[in-house]
Amino acid sequence: MITINFKINGTGKELIVPGTATLLEILREHLYLTGTKEGCGKGECGACTVIFNGKSVNSCLVLAPQVDGCEIITIEGLEKDGELDQIQEAFIEAGAVQCGFCIPGFIMSAKALLMENPQPTREEIKKGISGNLCRCTGYKKIIDAIQLAAEKLRDK
Ligand code: FES
Ligand code: FES
Missing domain, CATH: 1.10.150.120 ([2Fe-2S]-binding domain)
Incomplete structure (x- = not known):
C-alpha cells in the first residue's frame, strides 16, 4: 500500500491505496466518483478520460504512484454552483x-x-x-x- 496526496476537483486528498491501483480505480472505488467510466480498461476507448495536470489522459493507464502530487479534474468537477459547464x-x-x-x-x-x-x-x-x-x-x-x-x- 502507498500513501498518495493529490488534488481532485479542487480539493486536496490523502489516500492509502495499493501501489498497483489505477487512477480509474482510485476515482471509482476509493472516491466513488463514478462519472468516469471503464470501457476497455487498456487505453483504447477513452471512456475513462480525465484531466491530469491540465492534459487529457486515460485514467486506466495511470498508476497510483503517478497520481501523487498531481491535480485531477473529473466530469464531476465541471459543474459550478449547480450550473453545468x-x-x-x-x-x-x-x-x-x-x-x-x-x-x-x-x-x-x-x-x-x-x-x-x-x-x-x-x-x-x-x-x-x-x-x-x-x-x-x-x-x-x-x-x-x-x-x-x-x-x-x-x-x-
Ligand atoms: S477504459 Fe478504455 S481507455 Fe480507459
Ligand atoms: S457509446 Fe453510447 S452515446 Fe456513445
Whole structure:
C-alpha cells in the first residue's frame, strides 16, 4: 500500500491505496466518483478520460504512484454552483448523447482541448477526440456539440 496526496476537483486528498491501483480505480472505488467510466480498461476507448495536470489522459493507464502530487479534474468537477459547464450544456443542446456511456470521456477530452485551444477548427476537434470511441452516435453530433461549446465560450 502507498500513501498518495493529490488534488481532485479542487480539493486536496490523502489516500492509502495499493501501489498497483489505477487512477480509474482510485476515482471509482476509493472516491466513488463514478462519472468516469471503464470501457476497455487498456487505453483504447477513452471512456475513462480525465484531466491530469491540465492534459487529457486515460485514467486506466495511470498508476497510483503517478497520481501523487498531481491535480485531477473529473466530469464531476465541471459543474459550478449547480450550473453545468458550457460543454455539458452544448452536448444537451446539440442532442449529442445516446446511451451516454462514452460521454463523460468525450466531454473531458473536449474540456482539455478548449482549455488549450478555445476556438478549434472542426478538424482540430476531430483530432482532439480521436482517442474517444462512441458506439451509438456516429460522432457528428458530438463534434457539433464541441463546436457549439466553443461558440458559447466566444460569446461569453
Ligand atoms: S477504459 Fe480507459 S481507455 Fe478504455
Ligand atoms: S452515446 Fe453510447 S457509446 Fe456513445
